[in-house]
Amino acid sequence: MAQETVFSKIVSGEIPVEKLAETERVLAFPDMNPQAKVHILVIPKTSEYENVTELAAGDASLLSEIVATAKELADKYADGDYRLIFNNGANAGQTVFHVHAHVLAGDLGESSLVG
Ligand code: AMP
Numbered sequence: 001m002a003q004e005t006v007f008s009k010i011v012s013g014e015i016p017v018e019k020l021a022e023t024e025r026v027l028a029f030p031d032m033n034p035q036a037k038v039h040i041l042v043i044p045k046t047s048e049y050e051n052v053t054e055l056a057a058g059d060a061s062l063l064s065e066i067v068a069t070a071k072e073l074a075d076k077y078a079d080g081d082y083r084l085i086f087n088n089g090a091n092a093g094q095t096v097f098h099v100h101a102h103v104l105a106g107d108l109g110e111s112s113l114v115g
């Protein structure tokens with residue numbers, strides 16, 4: 001089990017967020033430091049996986065559910081097109097070690113690839 005992070009506190013409700021999508025296994029909420037017009041984080045509720053490499057190996061269907069949720073959010077909040085970013089490892093910009101997808105959409109232009 002990965003260490004407790006800010007995202008496990010969001011899942012438990014200890015830190016309140018605006019829930020933009022929720023299923024039994026997945027939660028989506030706005031990134032507090034948006035890098036695009038639409039910048040949403042999609043996370044699994046479990047804190048078992050630190051990054052997408054572990055998630056893909058451990059539960060591919062949960063990764064699929066995260067991607068499907070990203071598409072639903074891009075349809076709802078933008079034109080359906082979206083950029084999906086997983087930062088994997090501190091040297092790649094990962095700061096929260098509970099796997100999460102950055103969904104960027106809407107007037108992306110030259111927006112940063114880093115969440
Ligand atoms: P990463 O750098 O890929 O690990 O992304 C972590 C992201 O989590 C950053 O874009 C932060 O802005 C975002 N973040 C951290 N804490 C919160 C929070 N309490 N609510 C919303 N977004 C957060």
